[in-house]
Amino acid sequence: MNSQEEVIDFVINGHKDYLPHVSIDSVIFGYHHQQLKILLLKWIGHIGWGLPGGFIKRREPLTDAAYRILKERTRLSDLFLQQFHVFGDSPYRAQERSPAEFREKYGAVTSEDNWLFQRTLSIGYFALVDYSKVDITTDFFTNDFYWCDVNEVPFLLFDQNEVVEMALKMLRLAIYHQPIGYNLLPEKFTIPEIHSLYQTILGKELDQRNFSKKLLTLGLIKKLDERRSIGPHRSPYLYQFDKANYEEALKEGIVHTY
Amino acid sequence: MNSQEEVIDFVINGHKDYLPHVSIDSVIFGYHHQQLKILLLKWIGHIGWGLPGGFIKRREPLTDAAYRILKERTRLSDLFLQQFHVFGDSPYRAQERSPAEFREKYGAVTSEDNWLFQRTLSIGYFALVDYSKVDITTDFFTNDFYWCDVNEVPFLLFDQNEVVEMALKMLRLAIYHQPIGYNLLPEKFTIPEIHSLYQTILGKELDQRNFSKKLLTLGLIKKLDERRSIGPHRSPYLYQFDKANYEEALKEGIVHTY
DNA sequence: TTCTATTCTGTAATATTTACGCAATTATTT
DNA sequence: AAATAATTGCGTAAATATTACAGAATAGAA
Numbered sequence: 001m002n003s004q005e006e007v008i009d010f011v012i013n014g015h016k017d018y019l020p021h022v023s024i025d026s027v028i029f030g031y032h033h034q035q036l037k038i039l040l041l042k043w044i045g046h047i048g049w050g051l052p053g054g055f056i057k058r059r060e061p062l063t064d065a066a067y068r069i070l071k072e073r074t075r076l077s078d079l080f081l082q083q084f085h086v087f088g089d090s091p092y093r094a095q096e097r098s099p100a101e102f103r104e105k106y107g108a109v110t111s112e113d114n115w116l117f118q119r120t121l122s123i124g125y126f127a128l129v130d131y132s133k134v135d136i137t138t139d140f141f142t143n144d145f146y147w148c149d150v151n152e153v154p155f156l157l158f159d160q161n162e163v164v165e166m167a168l169k170m171l172r173l174a175i176y177h178q179p180i181g182y183n184l185l186p187e188k189f190t191i192p193e194i195h196s197l198y199q200t201i202l203g204k205e206l207d208q209r210n211f212s213k214k215l216l217t218l219g220l221i222k223k224l225d226e227r228r229s230i231g232p233h234r235s236p237y238l239y240q241f242d243k244a245n246y247e248e249a250l251k252e253g254i255v256h257t258y
Numbered sequence: 259m260n261s262q263e264e265v266i267d268f269v270i271n272g273h274k275d276y277l278p279h280v281s282i283d284s285v286i287f288g289y290h291h292q293q294l295k296i297l298l299l300k301w302i303g304h305i306g307w308g309l310p311g312g313f314i315k316r317r318e319p320l321t322d323a324a325y326r327i328l329k330e331r332t333r334l335s336d337l338f339l340q341q342f343h344v345f346g347d348s349p350y351r352a353q354e355r356s357p358a359e360f361r362e363k364y365g366a367v368t369s370e371d372n373w374l375f376q377r378t379l380s381i382g383y384f385a386l387v388d389y390s391k392v393d394i395t396t397d398f399f400t401n402d403f404y405w406c407d408v409n410e411v412p413f414l415l416f417d418q419n420e421v422v423e424m425a426l427k428m429l430r431l432a433i434y435h436q437p438i439g440y441n442l443l444p445e446k447f448t449i450p451e452i453h454s455l456y457q458t459i460l461g462k463e464l465d466q467r468n469f470s471k472k473l474l475t476l477g478l479i480k481k482l483d484e485r486r487s488i489g490p491h492r493s494p495y496l497y498q499f500d501k502a503n504y505e506e507a508l509k510e511g512i513v514h515t516y
Numbered sequence: 517t518t519c520t521a522t523t524c525t526g527t528a529a530t531a532t533t534t535a536c537g538c539a540a541t542t543a544t545t546t
Numbered sequence: 547a548a549a550t551a552a553t554t555g556c557g558t559a560a561a562t563a564t565t566a567c568a569g570a571a572t573a574g575a576a
Contacts (some may be wrong), residue, residue, distance in 0.1 A: 022379060058377060062346030086344055086381050088320030102493060121280060123344050173435070176513065192554070199295065207341045209556070210534065233553040234541035255513070450523070467525070468565065473561095491522040492572035 001028040001139045011108040015115035018055035024066055025087070025122045025160065027167035028074065029129035031184045035149045036200045037131065039073075040162060041113060042144035043157065049148075050157035051120070051164070054094035058248040066125045075135045081182040082130040084170040088121035090159045106140075122158075126167040128183040175201055179249045181219050182241050189229055190236035194221070198258060206258045214258060260363060269366040273373035276313035282324055283311040283345070283380045283418065285425035286332065287387035288443045293407045294458045296422060297331075300402035303363035307406070308415035309422070311380070324383045334392045338386040338441040342428040342481065344491070346379035348417050364398075379415075386424040386441040389490065394460045433459055435511045437478050437504050448486055448494035456516060464516050471516060477503040 027041040034238050039048040054069040058060060062083075071077050097117050102108045110116070136145050148154070153164055172249055174180060180201070181194055191212045199206050215221045227235040259265055265352070265442045286297040295305045298307040312327040314320060320341075329335050355375050367372070394403050408410070411422055432438060439452055449470045456463050480500050485493040 018278045019377065019379075023277050056346070056379075061348070062344065062379065064347075083344060086320065086341060088314070089322075090319070109448065121277075121314075121320065173511075177431075192552085207534075207536085208554090209536085212555090214533090229542085230546095230553080232543035234555080236554055237549070253431075354557080376555085448523085465565075465567085468524090469523090472564095488522080489521070490572095490574035490576095492524075494523055 001141065004140065007106050007140045008108045010026075011102060011106060011110060011114065011116060012041065018057055018115075018116055019116040019210070021120055023053055023055050023120050023122050024069055025051045025163050026066070026070055026073075027051060027126040027164055028070070029126060029128050029150075029167075029179065029184070029198065030134065030147060030169065031197055032116060032131045034196050034200060037147040038150055038153070038167075039134075039136070040146055040148045040154075040156070041138070043141040044141055044143050045101070046157060048155055048157050049146075051160050052142075052240070059106065066123075068123075070127055073137055074129060074135060076129055077170065078183070079130075080180070081125055082127075082170075082174065083123060085124045085163075085166050086121055087124060087163055087166075089211050096158060122163065124163050124167060126171055126195055128171075128180065130183060130186065132186065140198050172202060177253045179241070179246050179254070182246060188224065188228075188238040188240055190238060192236060194239070202258070218249070218254065220249060225234070259399065265364050265398045266366045269360060269364060269368060269372065269374060270379075272313070274316075276373075278373040278376055279378055280314050281311055281378050281380050282327055283285070283309045283382050283421050284324070284328055284331075285309060285382065285384040285422055286328070287384060287408075287425075287429065287442070288392065289403060289455055289458065290389045290405065292454050292458060293488065295405040295407055296411070296425075297392075297394070297415070298404055298406045298412075299396070302502055303359070304415060306415050309406075309418050310400075312455040319339050319363065320325065324381075328383075328385055330444055332387060332493055334387055334391060337388075338438075340428075340432065341381060341383050341384055343382045343421075343424050344379055344416060345382060345421060354416060382421050382425060384429055386438065386445065388441060390444065403507050408493075430460060433468070434513065437499070437507045437512070440499050440504060444446055446482065446484070446486075446496040446498055448496060450494060452497070460516070469516055476507070476512065478507060 001010060002079065030037045030039065037075070039052060041052050043050050052069070052073045054065070054072070055066040060068070066081055066083070066200065067077070067209075070079065070081065093130045096221070099110045099117075102110050102114075119120060131147070137252060138145060150164070150168060153161065156164070171180075175198070181189075183196060184197060194210050194215070195211050198211065216223075219242055221239045224240055226238045228238055229235055259268060288295045288297065299310050310327070310331045312323070312330070314323040318326070324339055324341070325335070327345050328337065328339065344508060346422060356373075357368045357372070359371060360368050360372075360374075389405070396403060408422070408426060411419065413419065414422065429438075433456070439447075439455060443452060449466070452473070453464065453466050453469050456469065474481075478501055479497045482498055484495045484496045486496055487493050
């Protein structure tokens with residue numbers, strides 16, 4: 001959605017293509033420099049930042065919509081995506097939008113009952129992506145983005161701070177049940193890297209020896225014969241996820257501590 | 259909703275009061291005679307059974323709607339209620355309804371674009387209720403109900419078999435993270451009762467000695483000085499949930515096996 | 517009193533988790 | 547070539563948690 005015509009058409013006629021009253025918000029997690037980050041977008045004309053999101057096409061399965069929205073934004077299709085909650089306890093989310101605002105920002109003439117001003121429930125998805133492979137697309141609505149440390153999330157539009165908080169909580173729950181990492185790390189990684197990833201996600205220290213023992217015992221990762229050169233230090237071995245066991249664990253679930 | 263006038267008004271004008279395109283489906287679990295049951299309703303005119311559910315009022319918080327729908331149906335307000343998934347991958351749920359059907363069943367004259375024929379996402383909630391305290395209300399749409407063993411769920415309307423399956427899966431997941439039982443059992447209960455409840459929910463045998471040891475160690479239940487008389491057998495002691503520890507565990511989560 | 521069905525209780529073996537420190541490695545600096 | 551600084555890699559013992567398992571006690575009915 002890049003030209004003004006397209007935007008105006010979306011505002012005026014979008015309800016013909018998309019379901020009103022329901023939207024998708026995505027919390028996209030990436031990992032970089034030992035930090036867990038989420039992708040935030042600058043919505044044109046708004047002071048604050050917000051989550052990437054979008055609407056569901058009228059004949060589009062929900063899951064497809066979630067993947068589409070993510071792909072439009074990140075160009076990634078290989079990622080971990082999971083629905084985690086529907087937000088709808090604040091019935092007035094739409095009150096932050098108005099015809100005046102739309103005229104000003106987009107030059108779109110709308111009436112009070114335009115579909116975008118109506119109450120909208122938001123279905124929250126969280127995604128795990130390989131930060132280095134992401135290629136963010138901005139558009140007419142969103143003219144800027146940044147990767148924000150999860151510990152330093154600014155005030156967000158609507159009730160999206162709650163969405164982020166819940167996403168993090170659900171990610172931390174998920175990490176006890178399913179293997180996490182495949183979509184956040186490069187193909188090959190070192191123990192210190194994955195160790196640090198888990199510590200970052202859980203927000204607490206994990207004994208490195210016990211941690212690697214655990215992953216190896218579970219069969220989730222396997223040691224390669226290569227090492228990485230990391231400057232004036234001992235060269236760490238590289239590891240890889242064990243595809244078969246990883247998939248199995250994803251399906252079956254695991255119960256463990258780290 | 260009991261008179262035909264009310265129903266017709268709902269069909270024709272419901273979209274003014276309720277959000278279209280979104281509904282709530284509740285899987286209400288009860289426990290009786292060592293069986294885990296769910297509440298099914300007979301929808302008037304349909305051959306099959308379906309889940310209780312309803313729509314969200316335009317200015318009603320989502321959570322409130324879920325509680326309201328449950329209360330209208332069961333008259334209970336003290337229960338465990340948890341959102342677990344949004345179903346929307348089958349965009350054609352509404353195709354099972356038509357103007358002809360509505361004219362026939364309810365005497366309501368509708369057009370193809372009536373709000374009830376449009377695609378509707380369904381937000382799944384599961385509830386845990388004390389079977390003995392429930393007082394089911396039927397209405398014009400639903401003229402019968404029954405408590406159905408979770409292992410013998412018949413073919414349900416729309417994609418609701420999937421909803422039930424997922425609810426059960428999420429309940430089984432929940433039982434590892436939060437104390438469950440307070441809303442399924444009477445105030446005072448015996449070890450064999452709660453033991454059997456857990457076995458039933460998890461669908462597997464649990465060593466009774468280890469099980470009670472676990473609950474006691476976690477501090478979730480406490481032994482009372484009373485016993486229950488159960489016929490020609492040794493009288494079991496009664497237990498109660500430890501309110502404080504139970505709430506704590508609900509909030510903090512627990513990780514354990516049984 | 518006996519019978520039957522059910523509750524109640526403890527311990528030993530096994531498995532898992534936790535705690536913990538030092539030698540090896542690497543490139544850079546001296 | 548040796549010293550340095552920062553980092554990785556590795557093993558074991560103690561503590562804790564889980565599992566497996568059986569027989570005595572009880573209550574009412576016969």
